[in-house]
Structure formats: structure tokens, C-alpha cells
Amino acid sequence: MPMGRRVYPVSSNSQRNQQPDSNRVLTQLLVFLYCKCLWRGLKFVIRKLTGRCELQRICYNNKPGARRTLKIESSLKCSKHELLQSAINVHPDSVEKTIDDIISLKKINPDTNPQLGISLQACLLQIVGYRNLVVEVEKLRREPYDCENSAHEEMLMKLWKELRPDSPLSGRISKQWCEIGFQGNDPKTDFRGMGLLGLHNLLYFAEHDKATALQVLHDSLQPKHRNVSTEEASKMSKAEWDKKKFDKAIGYSFAIVGINITDLAYSLLVSGALKTHLYNVAPEMPSLVHFQQTFCYLMQEFHRFWIEEDPCDIMEFNRVRTKFHKRVLKQLKNPDMALCPHFTASDLHLVNL
Amino acid sequence: MLDYCFRTLCCKGPPPPRPEYDVVCIGLTGSGKTSLLSRLCSEATDNIVPTTGFSIKAVPFQNAILNVKELGGADSIKKYWSRYYQGSQGVVFVLDSASSEEDLEVARTELHSALQHPQLCTLPFLILANHQDKPAARSVQEKVFINAPSTPHTPYGALCMMDGCTFWASKSLPVKLGRARTFCKKLLYSYDSLRVSKSWGNFHF
Numbered sequence: 001m002p003m004g005r006r007v008y009p010v011s012s013n014s015q016r017n018q019q020p021d022s023n024r025v026l027t028q029l030l031v032f033l034y035c036k037c038l039w040r041g042l043k044f045v046i047r048k049l050t051g052r053c054e055l056q057r058i059c060y061n062n063k064p065g066a067r068r069t070l071k072i073e074s075s076l077k078c079s080k081h082e083l084l085q086s087a088i089n090v091h092p093d094s095v096e097k098t099i100d101d102i103i104s105l106k107k108i109n110p111d112t113n114p115q116l117g118i119s120l121q122a123c124l125l126q127i128v129g130y131r132n133l134v135v136e137v138e139k140l141r142r143e144p145y146d147c148e149n150s151a152h153e154e155m156l157m158k159l160w161k162e163l164r165p166d167s168p169l170s171g172r173i174s175k176q177w178c179e180i181g182f183q184g185n186d187p188k189t190d191f192r193g194m195g196l197l198g199l200h201n202l203l204y205f206a207e208h209d210k211a212t213a214l215q216v217l218h219d220s221l222q223p224k225h226r227n228v229s230t231e232e233a234s235k236m237s238k239a240e241w242d243k244k245k246f247d248k249a250i251g252y253s254f255a256i257v258g259i260n261i262t263d264l265a266y267s268l269l270v271s272g273a274l275k276t277h278l279y280n281v282a283p284e285m286p287s288l289v290h291f292q293q294t295f296c297y298l299m300q301e302f303h304r305f306w307i308e309e310d311p312c313d314i315m316e317f318n319r320v321r322t323k324f325h326k327r328v329l330k331q332l333k334n335p336d337m338a339l340c341p342h343f344t345a346s347d348l349h350l351v352n353l
Numbered sequence: 354m355l356d357y358c359f360r361t362l363c364c365k366g367p368p369p370p371r372p373e374y375d376v377v378c379i380g381l382t383g384s385g386k387t388s389l390l391s392r393l394c395s396e397a398t399d400n401i402v403p404t405t406g407f408s409i410k411a412v413p414f415q416n417a418i419l420n421v422k423e424l425g426g427a428d429s430i431k432k433y434w435s436r437y438y439q440g441s442q443g444v445v446f447v448l449d450s451a452s453s454e455e456d457l458e459v460a461r462t463e464l465h466s467a468l469q470h471p472q473l474c475t476l477p478f479l480i481l482a483n484h485q486d487k488p489a490a491r492s493v494q495e496k497v498f499i500n501a502p503s504t505p506h507t508p509y510g511a512l513c514m515m516d517g518c519t520f521w522a523s524k525s526l527p528v529k530l531g532r533a534r535t536f537c538k539k540l541l542y543s544y545d546s547l548r549v550s551k552s553w554g555n556f557h558f
Contacts, residue, residue: 260402
């Protein structure tokens with residue numbers, strides 16, 4: 001009989017906890033004051049001493065890459081000038097003019113600092129490109145899969161052909177979709193919150209990184225021969241034993257995992273965690289292709305991680321996924337690192353990410 | 354933050370704890386379990402992916418906290434449902450009232466096997482007919498999908514609730530139902546507060 005669980009008040013601890021809590025509030029207040037008042041004063045002093053404004057100092061002290069771009073971005077965002085604050089929201093075509101305006105606002109001589117304009121432009125293009133990528137990805141995600149739309153249907157059929165070239169589909173609604181990892185007869189219901197973005201990513205993966213995609217699909221369909229201990233075996237009947245031994249134990253579904261990884265990549269992008277990777281890997285503006293290649297990398301890495309973790313069955317999926325997410329976030333904290341190199345579409349099939 | 358500062362300043366202790374209940378949430382894929390729980394926790398519901406495996410959410414209500422174990426509804430996951438019944442104190446069964454006849458039949462089968470399962474048969478059930486906003490939705494009054502007999506005596510020991518109408522399902526467990534009834538009252542109260550809440554898109558009965 002399940003007993004009702006009661007949560008008892010932890011009054012003995014609350015008094016002890018209050019003392020360090022108020023210290024923490026004080027620390028936060030001090031940090032806040034520093035950020036608002038002292039830091040500006042510090043910047044002013046350093047500018048007078050070195051003769052260079054913050055943007056110049058960042059460009060001279062850092063190599064091109066994520067570290068530099070991230071610093072420029074935070075410098076622009078925290079600036080007291082309206083022009084600099086709004087610079088991160090401009091259209092890519094206005095980047096050049098915006099940089100010229102910033103240089104003249106900061107009273108920097110372009111002749112004595114020829115490289116500065118170019119560096120700032122490169123950084124701003126990346127910043128603006130990332131924001132536009134977020135908008136583009138969000139648009140794709142919000143677009144629901146529509147059976148009436150022939151373009152959507154074509155993409156879905158193409159996905160089947162890429163992954164299962166040798167077996168034709170018996171119909172648009174068929175149990176065969178489960179072979180590539182959809183939950184039911186109609187893949188439409190599985191796209192849900194990820195919309196068309198999920199389908200785009202899966203198709204890109206199947207088309208451009210075919211070898212890996214087919215490998216992942218193949219592994220997901222293998223029955224796993226679990227080593228059952230003799231103790232467990234003696235308790236089971238023969239039928240149960242047979243079933244357990246050849247149970248498609250991992251239950252790893254290609255398409256559903258793909259949609260989950262799209263969700264992971266999407267949350268990394270929107271939270272800004274992917275900036276480190278994209279600013280390092282895309283010297284030009286980050287675009288959808290970069291995002292899709294990141295997806296391919298994440299699929300491959302997750303598959304490896306899943307095999308390493310060796311979970312009993314699909315019910316452990318969320319636990320493994322959360323662990324993987326934490327691992328990727330940790331990797332992304334290093335501003336000098338990229339998750340994977342970027343390849344032009346034509347080269348991708350030649351190189352294993 | 355403000356509330357925390359106020360309490361720290363006035364040396365008031367933390368608010369009194371609410372009782373917690375372990376509930377399992379089941380239903381076919383696409384019925385809306387994840388969306389329901391996310392909405393109850395005031396989280397975003399537009400970026401939901403199919404639940405692979407299970408997920409646990411602590412859903413806060415004014416007078417209770419429900420630790421809901423939500424199980425995925427795909428065929429490959431349904432077979433593991435019974436593994437997670439242990440320790441549950443209540444069941445929430447969500448079904449898509451706008452789905453096809455075959456799907457409703459499958460839902461009915463699952464619901465009946467859950468009602469008969471030894472670990473769940475004594476627990477209160479809350480059955481939610483979701484997707485009521487769709488034109489094809491069957492109304493809650495149509496007991497077609499529940500296939501519950503009109504007599505009060507059924508082989509099931511569970512107390513079933515659907516849209517606030519409680520139908521007595523067993524006469525043999527009056528003692529246990531005392532506790533179950535309290536839980537149900539609390540669940541019903543929380544459920545009522547869902548109905549009044551304006552943020553409910555799909556849940557208007």
C-alpha cells in the first residue's frame with residue numbers, strides 16, 4: 001500500500017541558512033554597484049592611459065575568433081551610446097556604414113588604424129548573422145508540417161528514399177515509417193514543436209552525411225543481446241527469456257532521436273551557447289548550413305555517447321540526453337573551441353565529422 | 354526576489370510545506386500529456402517534442418504538489434508503463450477525444466488494462482478528454498470512449514473521475530477510499546482551478 005509522503009518543515013536549518021544568505025545579497029549588491037558605476041570610471045581611466053577605446057583594445061589584443069567577437073558584442077551591448085547599442089540589431093547590408101559611424105563617433109583616425117574597420121566589420125557581421133540565424137531557425141520551427149503542402153510531402157518522401165533506397169513505401173500512411181524511427185503510421189504527428197526544422201535537419205543529415213546517417217539507422221534497428229545473469233534467467237520462463245534476449249532493447253528510434261537533437265541544437269542556438277562554436281567556425285556570417293552541420297555533428301556525437309553510456313533501454317533516454325546536453329554546454333564554455341569544423345556541402349560526404 | 358528580501362528582513366520562515374503526491378500520467382502518443390503538464394507548470398508549450406522514455410515534473414497547486422511521472426505513449430514505450438506504476442498514489446489518463454475510432458479503441462484498451470492492473474486498481478483515476486476544441490471531439494458526456502457501465506458495480510476497484518462527475522466503481526474498498534477520496538477532492542479542486550484559468554486552450558469542458 002503506498003503511503004502518503006509528507007514534507008516536514010526544516011525549521012532547524014532555516015536560522016542557520018539566513019546568515020550566509022544575507023551575505024550573498026550584500027555581495028550581489030556590491031557587484032551591481034561596481035558594474036554600474038565603477039566600471040565606467042575604470043574604462044575612462046584606461047582610455048586616457050592607453051589612448052585607445054575599448055573596441056580598439058579588444059581588436060588589438062585578441063585574434064579573430066569567438067573570444068574577440070564575444071567581447072565586442074558585450075562591449076557594444078553595454079555601451080552608453082545609442083548607436084553602439086543598436087549596432088547589434090542592424091541589417092547585414094548596413095554593417096559597413098554602421099562601423100564607419102562608430103569609428104567617427106569614437107574619434108578614431110581610420111588612416112592610423114586601417115585594420116580596425118575591417119576587424120570590427122567582421123565581428124559585427126558575425127554578431128548580426130547569428131541573430132538573423134536565430135530568427136530564421138525560429139521561423140522554420142514555427143512552421144508546422146502540412147500534408148497539403150507538396151513541398152513538405154516531397155521532403156518527407158525524399159527522407160525515406162535516402163534512408164531506405166531499396167524498399168519502396170507501401171503508402172503515405174504506413175507502419176513502415178517506424179523502420180526509420182517515427183512513432184506511428186504518420187510522421188506528421190511526430191514533428192510537433194520542432195515543425196519543419198526537424199524535417200529539414202533530418203533530411204540534411206541523410207543527404208549530406210549519408211554514411212553516418214545510415215550507420216546510426218542501422219545501429220538503432222539492431223536487437224541488443226543483453227547479457228542476462230543466471231540468477232535472473234532462472235526466474236524467467238522460456239518465453240520471457242527468448243523475448244528478453246532478443247528484445248530490441250535499446251529501442252533507439254532514428255527519427256525521434258533526430259527530433260530531440262534538433263530540440264537540443266535549437267535550445268543551444270537560442271540561448272546563445274552556440275555563439276562560441278559559430279563565431280569560431282564561421283568567419284563570415286553564420287547561416288542555416290552551419291546550424292545543420294552542427295546538427296549532424298550532434299547526432300553523431302550523441303549516438304557515440306549513447307553507446308558509451310550503454311543504457312538498458314529507451315526509458316533512460318531523457319537521463320542520457322540531459323547528460324549529453326551538459327557535456328556539450330561544458331565544451332561550449334571554452335571560447336577557443338569549436339565543436340566541429342565547417343565544410344562546404346560538397347566536401348562533407350568526403351570527410352567524417 | 355522581493356518576497357524573499359521581505360521575508361529575510363522580517364525574519365519570517367519559509368512558507369508551510371504542501372503535501373506531495375506521486376502521480377503517474379499515461380495516455381497514447383499525441384494525446385497531450387506533455388503539453389498539459391507544461392501548461393500546469395507555466396512553461397512554454399510550443400516547443401514540445403515527443404516524450405521518449407519518461408519525464409518527471411513537480412506540478413505545484415495551491416494546496417498540494419503533484420510529482421508527476423509522465424510516460425511516453427508510443428508503442429515501443431507503452432510496454433514499459435507497468436514498470437513505473439510502483440509507488441503511485443494516483444493516475445491521470447489523457448486521451449485525444451478527437452482521434453479516430455481505432456485510436457479511441459486502443460485508448461480504451463489501455464485504460465482498461467491500467468484500471469485492472471494490480472498496482473493501480475485501488476488508486477484514483479483522473480481521465481481527461483483532451484483536444485475538446487477540435488470539431489471532431491467527442492463530448493465528455495458521451496461515455497462511449499470510457500465504456501463504463503451505468504451500474505455502480507464494476508470489477509475495478511478504482512475511483513474514476515471525469516469532468517467532475519464521480520462515479521463510484523467499487524463497493525468492496527470503503528476503507529481505502531477514505532484516503533483516496535481526500536486525494537481526489539484535492540485533485541478535483543486543482544482540476545477545478547484549471548477550468549477557471551483562462552490560459553487553458555484545449556481544456557474547456
